[in-house]
Amino acid sequence: MAARERTVVLVRHRVANYRRWKDTFDADRPDLEAHGCTGTRLFRFVDRPNELVLLLSCRDPRQARELIESEDLRDAWARSGVTDRPDVYLLEELAATES
Numbered sequence: 408m409a410a411r412e413r414t415v416v417l418v419r420h421r422v423a424n425y426r427r428w429k430d431t432f433d434a435d436r437p438d439l440e441a442h443g444c445t446g447t448r449l450f451r452f453v454d455r456p457n458e459l460v461l462l463l464s465c466r467d468p469r470q471a472r473e474l475i476e477s478e479d480l481r482d483a484w485a486r487s488g489v490t491d492r493p494d495v496y497l498l499e500e501l502a503a504t505e506s
Contacts, residue, residue, distance in 0.1 A: 413500045414471045416444075416463040420484070420493035425457060431487035438479055439463065443470030457490075471497055 422428040439447070443466035450460040465471035474480060475495050484493065 414465040414468045415498045415500050416461075416465060416471050416475055417496040417498055418461040418463070418493050419459070420489045421455075421458045421491045423457070423488040423490050425451070425459075428459070428487040428489070431483060435479075435483050438483070439474070442474035442477070443467060444474070468497065468499070 444463045445466060446464040448462040450462075452458045452460075463471070463474075465474070475497060
């Protein structure tokens with residue numbers, strides 16, 4: 408059976424302080440859910456602990472696009488201490504495997 412396609416927003420950015428960023432991210436979870444986000448995965452670079460990669464699973468591409476174009480997202484980045492211009496990609500997941 409083929410995996411169900413889903414929309415994923417990939418965000419890569421640097422933060423001044425991980426704990427501050429994470430507290431803001433957790434507090435803003437209702438806004439993500441309002442934009443159709445159904446799950447998140449968070450990563451950081453092994454040698455650069457303040458550089459993060461975030462994957463947001465979204466219900467549909469329209470809601471995901473609204474999220475990445477929203478002022479709410481830019482405000483959250485400012486409040487959380489993002490220190491660079493984030494790289495943001497709207498992706499369609501085609502396949503996944505885990506073992």
